[in-house]
Amino acid sequence: MITKTDKYDVIVVGAGPAGSIAAKTAAARGCNVLMVEKRQEIGDPVRCAEGVAKPQLKEHIQPDERWIAAEVKGSRIYAPDGTCVELSEDVSGAEVGYTIERKLFDRALAREAALAGAEIHVKTRATGVILEGGYVKGITATHLGEKFEVRANIVIGADGVESKVGRWAGIDTTLQPADLETGAQFLMADIDVNPDYCEFHLGNTIAPSGYLWVFPKGNRSANVGLAISGEVCGQGKRPIDMLRDFIEERYPNGKIIEIVVGGVPASGPLEEMVTDGLMLVGDAAHQSDPLTGGGIVNAMDAGKLAGEVATQAISEGNVSKARLKEYETTWKSRHGKRLKRSLSVKNHFVPMTDSELNKIVHSVDGVDLSKMSLFEMLGTLIRKNPKMLFSLRKLFI
Numbered sequence: 001m002i003t004k005t006d007k008y009d010v011i012v013v014g015a016g017p018a019g020s021i022a023a024k025t026a027a028a029r030g031c032n033v034l035m036v037e038k039r040q041e042i043g044d045p046v047r048c049a050e051g052v053a054k055p056q057l058k059e060h061i062q063p064d065e066r067w068i069a070a071e072v073k074g075s076r077i078y079a080p081d082g083t084c085v086e087l088s089e090d091v092s093g094a095e096v097g098y099t100i101e102r103k104l105f106d107r108a109l110a111r112e113a114a115l116a117g118a119e120i121h122v123k124t125r126a127t128g129v130i131l132e133g134g135y136v137k138g139i140t141a142t143h144l145g146e147k148f149e150v151r152a153n154i155v156i157g158a159d160g161v162e163s164k165v166g167r168w169a170g171i172d173t174t175l176q177p178a179d180l181e182t183g184a185q186f187l188m189a190d191i192d193v194n195p196d197y198c199e200f201h202l203g204n205t206i207a208p209s210g211y212l213w214v215f216p217k218g219n220r221s222a223n224v225g226l227a228i229s230g231e232v233c234g235q236g237k238r239p240i241d242m243l244r245d246f247i248e249e250r251y252p253n254g255k256i257i258e259i260v261v262g263g264v265p266a267s268g269p270l271e272e273m274v275t276d277g278l279m280l281v282g283d284a285a286h287q288s289d290p291l292t293g294g295g296i297v298n299a300m301d302a303g304k305l306a307g308e309v310a311t312q313a314i315s316e317g318n319v320s321k322a323r324l325k326e327y328e329t330t331w332k333s334r335h336g337k338r339l340k341r342s343l344s345v346k347n348h349f350v351p352m353t354d355s356e357l358n359k360i361v362h363s364v365d366g367v368d369l370s371k372m373s374l375f376e377m378l379g380t381l382i383r384k385n386p387k388m389l390f391s392l393r394k395l396f397i
Ligand SMILES: Cc1cc2nc3c(=O)[nH]c(=O)nc-3n(C[C@H](O)[C@H](O)[C@H](O)COP(=O)(O)OP(=O)(O)OC[C@H]3O[C@@H](n4cnc5c(N)ncnc54)[C@H](O)[C@@H]3O)c2cc1C
Pocket: 013, 014, 015, 016, 017, 018, 019, 036, 037, 038, 039, 043, 047, 048, 049, 050, 051, 052, 094, 095, 124, 125, 126, 127, 158, 159, 160, 161, 162, 163, 183, 184, 185, 225, 227, 260, 261, 262, 263, 264, 281, 282, 283, 284, 288, 293, 294, 295, 296, 297, 299
């Protein structure tokens, strides 16, 4: 049990991918690390379609068959009228490659953090931060009804989309409804699903302002879900009702064995991810891709960088905002441009009518996109649809 006298180098709040990688990185570099998780089981309940690209994942953890449910070759994108284009795995984005079991994956990451030396406390909820002289000096928390406080040189907020840690420390983390993708998903069993492709379905009836996905999980099962903008969410059918409409038509005899509901930031990253004594990582820093909602690998990259910078800053005896900025600047230099581009593409596509979406997909009918790089593919789409996509041109030159 943590006691009032305890003091750590680093406290990590939240044991998702961002938190566990941050804890593992800092612990492996010799820091005394505590990670707290409010749930009683790390990784459960799942709030994810569980798709992740292989190369980016392998930068952080060796793939393990115990948490890989399926491996795909690429993706198929369906226009509202059902026309389909096929993309190879390497141009399909950060969510296509493996479908993983997040319940096991998140636990495997936490285990790695533990093996590196981090202390982990589940069913332990951070309830506030200790602020002294403008610096974050630790957290207040509860465990099984007992309140306590723990101190640290640096707190890393990895508390996901519902993050409060940043707000407690004075960082504006507000998400407007339009900045949030709200989703519903069924894990379906006993369905006919192509095991080789992730499917993405577009259209204003199927998923207005968003998309619907089918991610195969092996054994005639798949994650079938959809996400739409929080702005549209209250205006018509709920995401779960739209999903039921699709299921009724496509998988009338399928069985639903799990329901997932959740949100993911779609705003692009926070302007400020650090303050004196505090760093925010993953969904807590709005680092998920605004176009696809994918956030696992971005969160893991952030966790690693934050763990590295935290260790270095502590060894220098300087945990000021100015020192911790190195994490923010480096993360943005690696991912910022791509996420900005995703936001622009999303803002361009969201207002399109079904007939415009159909036209774009038809324009590449017969063109083999499967072997193109992302840039070649977007270049082809822009050349074929100069009027509709002209304003996107500047993003790719
Ligand atoms: C429907 C849906 C589908 C998605 N599909 C994909 C996908 O296919 N691929 C992909 O890459 N991304 C996907 N995402 C996004 C992805 O799930 C997130 O980007 C990713 O989990 C972010 O990791 P994280 O570590 O930042 O946060 P999380 O994984 O959310 O972890 C945060 C942790 O903090 C804990 N916590 C919160 N508050 C406290 C507190 N006060 N004290 C202690 N612990 C706390 C939570 O319990 C949680 O365990 C999807 C999201 C949704 C909602």
